[in-house]
Amino acid sequence: MKPKNTICLWFDKDAEAAARFYAATFPDSRVTGVHRAPGDYPMGKAGDVLTVEFTVLGLPCLGLNGGPMFQHSEAFSFQVATDDQAETDRYWNAIVGNGGEESQCGWCRDRWGISWQITPRALSDAMAAGGDEAKRAFAAMMTMGKIDVAKIEAARRG
Template sequence: MTPTLCIWYDGAALEAAEFYARTFPDTRVTGVFHAPADYPSGRQGGVLTVAFTLMGLSCIGLNGGPAFPHTEAFSLQIPTEDQAETDRLWDAIIDHGGQASACGWCKDKWGLNWQITPRVLTEGIADPDPVVARRVFEAMMQMGKIDIAAIEAARRG
């Protein structure tokens, strides 16, 4: 049995899933399900849920209404291989109505939080040399979007 991540939206589950499918590799909308009757935040026939995969992760977008907005307590961490991929994903989220944050975090226009995280950052913070790990961590703490060259420089000392 494979779990499915359910993500709550205020009426924009289909729009969000379609954006993710255009933006992230191995992502696609797999089903759109309509409400069989009226419900507190929608009408019969309206989009109730959207099934999609996000980089291979099974997800359901639920149009649940405004009761439960997203917070930074939940985020999706997306590993990247190079600066071009980091820039493309970060910029796609920001340029599509999102907001930049700190340390590789950003928020999409629907309030979902993302961490666009180059592998070199993850490896640097986990470096067995605590001095190296600290330098990488301190460099990251000064960044919005992660600058891989700066992370590599911090790792080298």
């Protein structure tokens, strides 16, 4: 049964490659369907991959190969909660090391332009604590690209 709500991501022409990368990188992620255009369309030909159904960490998504006119921005991102530094490193390195780029405060972008927040639970917990703990953790985070769990925990303790 198809989900009632699906995230649709517009790609130039690489929806299938992106979906397969996500499926190989994240648990509870898979490609569930590849659909080819039944006829020519403005940015493609009959038989080209038009849409790809997939999940990312259990979230249903649809990749649409619609051409280059719309680009991704940080206005949309996947936020991935990680349990420790090893998991943080694994996802960050997979995204950045596969043609992506680093940003700040736990954000990076994959080679297709999709933004990812690789967010250790230690950071979320520190922010939720509020007060001086949150202020110190926030100040530490503001100096980071990839989040360093040990530095966040040290900042939280003061």
